[in-house]
Amino acid sequence: MDTTIMTGYAEYTDSDTAVPPHDILAERAVLGAALRGGQAHLAEITAIAAPGDFYRPRHQAVFAAICALSDRGAPHDVVAVRAEVERRGAAEDPRGAGYLLDLGDDLADLAAEAPSPATGAYYARIVAECSRRRAIMAAGTRGRQLARQGSDDIEDLAAQVVEEMERAAFPAERGEEDTFAVGEDSDYWDGLATPLDPSTMVVPPYRDLAEAIPALTPGEITTVAGRTGVGKSVCATDFARHAALRQGHTVLYVSLEMDRTMMLNRIYAAEARVTMETFKRKSFTEAQWADLARARERVARAPLHISTPSACTVSTIRARVRSLERRGQAPALVVVDHIGRLRLASGERVDNRAQEVSRFSWGLKELARDHGVPVLSVCQINRDPEKRADPTPTAADLKDSGSVEEDSGNVIIVHRPDRGRPEDPRAGEVDLVIAKNREGAEKTVVLTHQLHYQRFVDMARG
Known part of the structure; x- marks a missing residue:
C-alpha cells in the first residue's frame, strides 16, 4: 500500500x-x-x-x-x-x-x-x-x-537493530556548541564557585582513594586493572555497592564473567559480612540469617541493576543504558566487568586482538560521552610484572592494547603483595596504584582486603 x-x-x-x-x-x-x-x-x-x-x-x-x-x-x-x-x-x-x-x-x-x-x-x-x-x-x-x-545471539541482534534505528530516528542536534569563545565563560566561573555536592557525584568507596580522585567524571572511563585473582572485580563491586547503596545512585553493572547467583553472593557477603565459604556450604547460623535479612532490606531499596548477558557487545550495553533511561532511571555509573570479554558486533572485522580491544575501549568511551555517565571498566594485566624484580604493575602492563590507557581518565591497578605469599609482611593489604589520574596526582592507596567477605576496606588510621 x-x-x-x-x-x-x-x-x-x-x-x-x-x-x-x-x-x-x-x-x-x-x-x-x-x-x-x-x-x-x-x-x-x-x-x-x-x-x-x-x-x-x-x-x-x-x-x-x-x-x-x-x-x-x-x-x-x-x-x-x-x-x-x-x-x-x-x-x-x-x-x-x-x-x-x-x-x-x-x-x-x-x-x-x-x-x-x-x-x-x-x-x-x-x-x-x-x-x-x-x-x-x-x-x-x-x-x-x-x-x-546477523548474529546468532538474539540479544546482540536486537541491540544492534535498536541502535541503528535510534541513530536514524534521533540524530545528534546540529548547531550544538562545540566551539566557544574563551572570554564568554561566565558559566565556567559559576561552576568553580559552586561547592561540590556529594549527592550528585559518584564518589570512590575508599577514604584515601577519594582524596586523590574526589569523583568519577561523567563522560570518562576509569579502568580498574589487575592480575587474575587479585580482587579487581571486588574493587569494581565495591564501587557499585557504594554508589547505589550509600549514595542512592542508579548503577548498571554488566558482568561478563559471573552469573546472577555469583553476583548476588558477592554483594550479600560484603553487605552482611558473611563469608563466601558459608554461601558455598549454605550453612548459615541464625545470626547470619538475621544479618542477611538486614542486608536484603538495604539492597532492595538500592537502584542497582545487574546484567549478565551470555554474549555482549558495546551495543548491548548501550541498549541496557537506553532501557534504563526510558524508564526514568538513567544510570549515574556503568560498570563493565570486564572489557576483555566483550565481543565485536556482527559484521565487524579487525586484524588482531589489539585492534579488537581498542575498538571496545573507544566504544565504551563513546558510550560514556554520549550518555554523560562515568564508566568503570575492568581490565586484565599481562604477565610481564611477574618477570621483574619489582612485580608492581604499571599502566604499560594493561593487557592487549595501549588504547585502554589512552582512553581512560583514571587507571587504578589492584596489586596484592601477599598474592601467593601468605607469609609476606604485608599480608592482608592491597595496593590501589593510581597509574593515571587526569585531574590529580598519581599515588598508591593502601587498603585492607577482606576477600572472605569479597570487599576491600580502608586501613585503620593510628
Missing part, C-alpha cells in the same frame, strides 16, 4: 518501489535563500540542514560549496559558488556524463526563484525531515538484513 506524505511544501508517494522521500522544490528554495542571503540567514540554515541532507547530488555539491566559502569568510554568490563547485571537482558526474555543465544558469535560476532569504530556515526543516525519513528507511532495511544474516 502506498502512503502519501505531506511535507508542507510538496507531497510525494512512498512505497517499497517508489523513490525515497525527498522534496526537490524545498531543496531549491534552500539553495536560493543561501545564495541570496547573508551570513545570518546561512547560519540559520546550516543549523538545521547539512549537505548530506539534500537528495540530489547536484544540490549536495552546491550547498557544500556555499558552506565551504562561508567557512573561509568568502562571498557565496552565484559566481563564487560555481567556481568553488568546479574547484572541488564536482563539475563532472563520476559516470562521465556532463553533470554540472549548466551550473551557472542553474545557480542563477536558484537565486532568482527563491521566495526570500528569510524563508530558508523553513524550507531547510523540510529538507532535513526528508533526510531523516530516508535515514529511518535505510535503518529499517539494515535491520531486515541483520535479522536475516
